[in-house]
Amino acid sequence: MELEAICKAAKAAKYEIAALNTDKKNEALNKIADLLVAESEAIILANARDITTATTKGMSIPMIDRLRLNEDRIRAMSEGLKQVAELPDPLNDVLEEWERPNGLKLKKVRVPLGVIGIIYESRPNVTADAFALTFKSGNVVILKGGSDAINSNSAITGIIRRGLKECGINENAISLIESTDRETTVQFMQMRDYVDVLIPRGSAGLIRSVVENSKIPVIETGAGNCHIFIDKTADPIKAKSIVINAKTQRLGVCNTAESLIVHEDIVKTVFPDIARALHDKSVEIRGDEDALSSSEFVVPASEEDYSKEYLDLLISVKTVKSVEEAIAHINKYSTHHSEAIITEDEEAAEKFLKGVDSACVYVNASTRFTDGFEFGFGAEIGISTQMLHARGPMGLKELTSYKYQIRGNGQVRG
């Protein structure tokens, strides 16, 4: 189907999907979860075609691994759908309710966003994941996946649509744009008359391209140049374990720490042991002069290092004289995702929590907790790094808007 036809069909389905009751949605999610497992052979076959193309093209082994689907991964996808079915339906909650002196009764009620476009890269499990979250929150989704995963995405979408149909639900609750050329992607971003919100998921380059080209309101997700500030009163044991966890537990994700800020009072005492531990984990440490002169494992940092989201075995180090200087450094270089202070000083903690302008600000905990599951949302569509609409991990509630329902008995404005 051509792009505009897909968008029109999605819009035509939106009020039907918005009106589905919770039981019906959960029934469909469970049914589709079972279908995915039952059809895993077909999915793996389609995926094999993508893997062959990727191998021929010389794609790197880790990238091929991200692309690969097997029985286990399909079972995990299926489990994901069942988990979303268990989550409470975010729709129709009354968020506020009040009465005006003229007798008008106002209710602010949660409603879906409408048609959500999701533009993403190679991992095909996003297909099922994005469907589950948008569908449960009463939205219609149009997916634009990467060309590398086109056969896998197409197989998964086909099974989801079949499952919807078998439940008597409009299958246009999900559609996949099959053309994967750049031109189609840019055209998709202009489809303002049909699509209410665009959510890009993937590399910094993808997100930048969507932000630059979209005429549709965007929720910007992703990039995380996350900082950890080791204050002068930091507990050295907590500091070391948090830094090691935040930097090395998973390298390629947005809530990984990329920069260490160290109070000058402890750069010669607490920092060297942390530097050694990072070095033992094969992390290259790029620091300023104070850091360099405090540990043999530090190499010189350039100004650019402080703005980088490495997603690699690299970390930058900056030495500061105060919590205020740490806050200013973070607010200058951060992508406003997640930052932590390690301190035993309540006043410094309070300053940091107030002063740092990021979606998630931690005291004595790893930045790796910025995640919808870790926050207890039960699901996650991404981490917003913008100020509008939602900030930080986005679960089902963040995929909704609201409307005002107002009841009167003939009131007119004077």
Place this chain on the structure above:
Amino acid sequence: MELEAICKAAKAAKYEIAALNTDKKNEALNKIADLLVAESEAIILANARDITTATTKGMSIPMIDRLRLNEDRIRAMSEGLKQVAELPDPLNDVLEEWERPNGLKLKKVRVPLGVIGIIYESRPNVTADAFALTFKSGNVVILKGGSDAINSNSAITGIIRRGLKECGINENAISLIESTDRETTVQFMQMRDYVDVLIPRGSAGLIRSVVENSKIPVIETGAGNCHIFIDKTADPIKAKSIVINAKTQRLGVCNTAESLIVHEDIVKTVFPDIARALHDKSVEIRGDEDALSSSEFVVPASEEDYSKEYLDLLISVKTVKSVEEAIAHINKYSTHHSEAIITEDEEAAEKFLKGVDSACVYVNASTRFTDGFEFGFGAEIGISTQMLHARGPMGLKELTSYKYQIRGNGQVRG
């Protein structure tokens, strides 16, 4: 000052303004309110230059009236500032608070959006108004007003900056872009590195241009093709007074009714009297065949009439067979601003409230109530017609975002 320098200075002020305490902000608002009255002669003089230019250019009398400032209007502006000082500070509210099984304590806290750009047209009172709301909510504002009001806007901004300075507050909490050419406006919309949110206020053309050109996240405001549906059980007295109020109480505003939907069962009984009342108020009625054959005051409507925001002595009429058909008509043609049903049938009311996809949906009340003051917000920066962030009237709370503050005692992710 050139555009980029203005944007940089605004960004440099943002954390200072975000951190101001409530008393300090209120002191400044009250002081500036007094200064505006004390300096009214200078403002009126600057305004006279704008009026002279407008007259020379042949601007229409109603437009010149919108542009004009006199003692009364300056006093009203000043009163507006004092009223905003009286409103509760929206910042630092704890929106949610919970603890995770691993002992992490999470707080969701309200924070400012940051730097807000406001692009508006000829009414110079918006200058003081927009400052009051953005400043009270802890934001920095950059104003881009229309060329017609440049001298007035410049005088008002100058007085506000002087007042801020006298209170010891960074005067870059407000700035005005003095170049009024289109090129500068388009450049302003690209200033993503400095400006967090853009809010256009003005004509449909202005808003469209911002939505099309902006790389900064936009809150779309304004356009209202508002509908009133007279159901078959409507109380004829309520129906008539609500229709007359919604259509004629003020013509040029976004919450004015532009289209009437009439249930076919009452088109020959209830509608003719309403048509006569509209005619008596000089409203031209453009209707479909059923409407035409029911009242001598109806002329034929074209398909285009149903999509129009007339802002004039015009209304369209569509006859339907059911509440479902009314809902479908609205969801097709509406700008999703405000719609009303007039009915004595609770079931029809409920269907309408649920099914109509607009920011404000009314039962037995005039659409004219869609307004921050009428909702009890105490202020209003505009009416959002988009799904993201805020929907409907936006007061101080809608000019904020949030962040998560998370306290641990050494937690790392497993």
